[in-house]
Amino acid sequence: MARVGISLGSNLGDRLANLRAAVAGLSGARSSVHLLVSSIYETEPVDCPPGSGTFFNAVIEIETDLSPLDLLACTQAIERDLGRPSGREVNAPRTADLDLLYYDDITISEGDLILPHPRMFGRPFVVKPLAEIRPDLIPDGIDAAAEGEGIRLWGELD
Numbered sequence: 001m002a003r004v005g006i007s008l009g010s011n012l013g014d015r016l017a018n019l020r021a022a023v024a025g026l027s028g029a030r031s032s033v034h035l036l037v038s039s040i041y042e043t044e045p046v047d048c049p050p051g052s053g054t055f056f057n058a059v060i061e062i063e064t065d066l067s068p069l070d071l072l073a074c075t076q077a078i079e080r081d082l083g084r085p086s087g088r089e090v091n092a093p094r095t096a097d098l099d100l101l102y103y104d105d106i107t108i109s110e111g112d113l114i115l116p117h118p119r120m121f122g123r124p125f126v127v128k129p130l131a132e133i134r135p136d137l138i139p140d141g142i143d144a145a146a147e148g149e150g151i152r153l154w155g156e157l158d
Contacts, residue, residue: 005101015056025078038129044150059129
């Protein structure tokens with residue numbers, strides 16, 4: 001069983017409901033009761049088209065028996081089920097964005113999947129919630145407590 005970190009984001013529709021639905025959708029991928037859930041952060045859009053709304057972001061950790069590619073397929077299915085179109089502009093507003101951050105200590109670069117996520121420690125909207133649930137994963141030199149530009153603690157997911 002692998003421990004997997006997944007970032008969650010939404011900036012369209014009922015953002016809180018979208019994040020909750022994403023967590024619920026992952027129930028079929030979970031192989032144990034293990035579930036770590038960060039707080040929700042409201043963040044300014046990064047590299048998004050003008051007029052894009054603010055995001056709700058969180059990070060969760062689950063345990064799974066799925067392979068990394070099968071888990072990626074599962075997260076993409078959840079995004080589609082929540083209304084994210086497959087053909088869209090890069091960084092366009094979205095009801096759901098699920099990114100695999102890590103899968104145990106596996107390093108992989110295969111098709112659409114790169115693990116660990118190559119930009120996770122450069123994104124405050126990932127670092128801050130990840131530091132809540134897995135501070136041991138934050139590399140030295142990254143200040144997870146520092147306020148990132150345009151990131152505010154919003155509340156709790158559950």
